[in-house]
Amino acid sequence: MAVIYEKVALIGLGLIASSLAWGMKRGGLAGEITGYARSAETRDIAREIDMCTVCDSACEAVQDADLVILCVPVGAMDSVMAEIAPSLRPGATLSDVGSVKRAVISAVSPHVPDGVHFIPAHPLAGTEHSGPRSGFAELFDNRWCIIVPPEGADRQKVEELASFWRALGSNVDEMDADHHDLVLAVTSHTPHLIAYTMVGVADDLGRVTDSEIIKYSAAGFRDFTRIAASDPTMWRDVFLTNKDATLEILGRFTEELFALQRAIRRGDGEHLHDYFTHTRAIRRGIIEAGQDTAAPNFGRTTGGKT
Ligand SMILES: NC(=O)c1ccc[n+]([C@@H]2O[C@H](COP(=O)([O-])OP(=O)(O)OC[C@H]3O[C@@H](n4cnc5c(N)ncnc54)[C@H](O)[C@@H]3O)[C@@H](O)[C@H]2O)c1
Numbered sequence: 001m002a003v004i005y006e007k008v009a010l011i012g013l014g015l016i017a018s019s020l021a022w023g024m025k026r027g028g029l030a031g032e033i034t035g036y037a038r039s040a041e042t043r044d045i046a047r048e049i050d051m052c053t054v055c056d057s058a059c060e061a062v063q064d065a066d067l068v069i070l071c072v073p074v075g076a077m078d079s080v081m082a083e084i085a086p087s088l089r090p091g092a093t094l095s096d097v098g099s100v101k102r103a104v105i106s107a108v109s110p111h112v113p114d115g116v117h118f119i120p121a122h123p124l125a126g127t128e129h130s131g132p133r134s135g136f137a138e139l140f141d142n143r144w145c146i147i148v149p150p151e152g153a154d155r156q157k158v159e160e161l162a163s164f165w166r167a168l169g170s171n172v173d174e175m176d177a178d179h180h181d182l183v184l185a186v187t188s189h190t191p192h193l194i195a196y197t198m199v200g201v202a203d204d205l206g207r208v209t210d211s212e213i214i215k216y217s218a219a220g221f222r223d224f225t226r227i228a229a230s231d232p233t234m235w236r237d238v239f240l241t242n243k244d245a246t247l248e249i250l251g252r253f254t255e256e257l258f259a260l261q262r263a264i265r266r267g268d269g270e271h272l273h274d275y276f277t278h279t280r281a282i283r284r285g286i287i288e289a290g291q292d293t294a295a296p297n298f299g300r301t302t303g304g305k306t
């Protein structure tokens with residue numbers, strides 16, 4: 001594959017940045033990759049694993065970069081951007097990978113110098129791990145990356161960024177920031193909160209011991225514990241910055257939960273069966289549309305036994 005950007009700078013050197021670095025190396029997408037993280041320990045690890053050219057300041061890392069990607073927690077975007085703004089090259093593309101888009105746009109936009117093209121993005125790919133050692137080149141393969149171009153964005157720069165994400169293995173879609181935040185509140189943010197809560201409930205239940213929880217964790221609960229091991233700083237920032245959409249979805253979630261709770265109390269098997277039949281159809285629709293790229297049965301035409 002051909003070089004898309006001569007120099008790419010990564011600010012923040014965790015899971016997403018290191019996966020970007022390995023993905024760029026795999027595809028030969030950048031002439032040079034530089035990076036910076038706030039903690040000296042993280043910078044040392046990034047140097048040790050030869051992830052990129054690690055600089056001792058964010059300004060040094062972004063100097064002359066054609067593409068700068070902010071890979072820090074959403075709550076850190078504002079201060080990082082204020083720091084690097086004077087060092088950005090006119091004509092450069094500035095992007096980010098934050099899980100929330102409206103808040104990142106509000107935090108970053110006021111600092112963007114004239115002539116720099118700010119094009120936010122969000123790869124819908126991740127794991128419960130964090131830090132530079134956790135990244136891998138395949139993370140973005142067959143996953144979606146949502147690009148959120150501001151009104152009046154330079155189409156050539158948007159297309160260039162889209163081709164960069166495609167070359168990393170992703171499918172690319174464009175979306176408005178508010179719609180992105182609502183969709184992600186449904187598909188990612190609220191499910192994480194439910195997983196955190198469920199693991200908290202299990203932990204709080206005095207009549208079931210911790211060792212029983214570990215020993216008898218069935219697949220569903222194991223997935224909850226994996227999700228609930230996700231980075232606390234990242235997820236704190238997600239909920240603080242996607243407050244309205246998350247609260248809306250949580251409100252709807254609790255309404256549905258109460259309806260199911262009532263059906264269980266009343267012994268209303270028909271309600272439960274109808275509900276579960278409907279949700280099963282949704283899952284099968286996802287499989288049939290070929291959208292469940294992470295599932296072990298991806299590529300099969302049926303969703304299993306009926
Ligand atoms: N983990 C996921 O599943 C996932 C998926 C998609 C997008 N994202 C988004 O990507 C971004 C990074 O997440 P991650 O999973 O790579 O996190 P991570 O914790 O692995 O890495 C974050 C990095 O940012 C650095 N950092 C924090 N504050 C900083 C500051 N003020 N200045 C400079 N560096 C700073 C940390 O040292 C670390 O290197 C977040 O905005 C997150 O919302 C995460």
Ligand SMILES: O=C(O)C(=O)C[C@]1(C(=O)O)C=C[C@@H](O)C=C1
Pocket residue numbers: 098099123124125126127128187188189227230
């Ligand atoms: O697979 C996981 O561990 C993830 O949580 C990844 C996940 C998601 O919810 O799908 C988490 C946050 C993101 O912003 C994007 C992807």
